[in-house]
Amino acid sequence: MTDRKRSLSGIRVTGRFHLGNYLGAGINYVRLQDEYESYIFVADYHTLTTKPNAREFSNDLYEMVMDLIAIGVDPGRTVIYRQSAIPKVAELTLLLAMVTPLSWVQRVPTFKEKVRDQPDNVNLGLFEYPVLQSADIIIVKGDVVPVGRDQAAHLELTREITRRFNRTYGHVFPEPAIVLNPDAPIIKGTDGKAKMSKSLNNIIGVTDPPEVITKQVMSMVTDTKRVYKTQPGHPRTCNVCAMYKLFFDDWEHYWELCRRAQIGCQEKKSLLAKRIVERFAPFRERRAELTREQIDEILAAGAVRAGEVAEKTMVEVRNAIGLPPYSQL
Ligand code: ATP
Ligand code: MG
Numbered sequence: 001m002t003d004r005k006r007s008l009s010g011i012r013v014t015g016r017f018h019l020g021n022y023l024g025a026g027i028n029y030v031r032l033q034d035e036y037e038s039y040i041f042v043a044d045y046h047t048l049t050t051k052p053n054a055r056e057f058s059n060d061l062y063e064m065v066m067d068l069i070a071i072g073v074d075p076g077r078t079v080i081y082r083q084s085a086i087p088k089v090a091e092l093t094l095l096l097a098m099v100t101p102l103s104w105v106q107r108v109p110t111f112k113e114k115v116r117d118q119p120d121n122v123n124l125g126l127f128e129y130p131v132l133q134s135a136d137i138i139i140v141k142g143d144v145v146p147v148g149r150d151q152a153a154h155l156e157l158t159r160e161i162t163r164r165f166n167r168t169y170g171h172v173f174p175e176p177a178i179v180l181n182p183d184a185p186i187i188k189g190t191d192g193k194a195k196m197s198k199s200l201n202n203i204i205g206v207t208d209p210p211e212v213i214t215k216q217v218m219s220m221v222t223d224t225k226r227v228y229k230t231q232p233g234h235p236r237t238c239n240v241c242a243m244y245k246l247f248f249d250d251w252e253h254y255w256e257l258c259r260r261a262q263i264g265c266q267e268k269k270s271l272l273a274k275r276i277v278e279r280f281a282p283f284r285e286r287r288a289e290l291t292r293e294q295i296d297e298i299l300a301a302g303a304v305r306a307g308e309v310a311e312k313t314m315v316e317v318r319n320a321i322g323l324p325p326y327s328q329l
Pocket of ligand 1 (some may be wrong): 010011012013014020021022023024078081118146147148149150151183186187188195197198199
């Protein structure tokens, strides 16, 4: 272990890795691993709030780790592990819950969104999600957390919980800072309305085969005010045009063509699909070389490394609170 500052982030196993995951957070997983001691975990505990049987997503878990490596997360420089391989994170969650006022968690907007998305399964885990997330981060004493903008409220809550813990028991944890990609907003889904989300059917993949990506892009909802190609478009309110800003240096040129009705929505989508397929070709190539055996080894090594760090933190935590040390149990 080094004395470099630490970076930590996690991702749920609720579907395939998508453009929002990559542009919002993944790009920074890769960038930060040179400078920081980096940790990335596949959040299987968090996934249980949506899918109660972990066996059902064990295959997706492999896929997710492969995606992470494909986009450039390097197991030689980043500790990659499965969240539930570190059961002490559950102990820390319980202890953090004792210093977290109920009203702080009630304020979190994502809870209300999830209630709307899965009204038949509003479980306590869903409500407690930000407390578990705080434990994930601070159990490795994360200094920085690369996430998308949709996670900003959670991170703010983590900082408050950390401060409250430190005030109550003495300084144990650094206050983790959010790291955003300045060039990316919250990416909207192909429906043009909701945030692109693994658990909604509105994604554009990053490592998927070209034909899948093309199909997803071609399904995007475009400018709803433009019925015929001969009518001028409204790039400011069109999700496809918003994507042009992310994938084309000369996006203004295309916006202008759209305003003048010199390019149609279908044509714009097919150019965009081509561009996305090209841009992510190296990811697909890297992914094709990975085997399940390699992933098993990476996760096993990651569990050992992350487990050591978590153990060390929890020894301090129990001591700060006045609980007996593990050695005396
Ligand atoms: P789920 O539907 O299960 O919540 P998700 O697609 O929102 O899946 P998460 O696992 O919750 O993905 O988040 C992984 C990372 O991707 C987080 O850092 C999150 O902020 C980021 N992220 C997710 N969706 C977007 C988006 N549409 N735009 C920008 N960043 C995003
Ligand atoms: Mg999410």
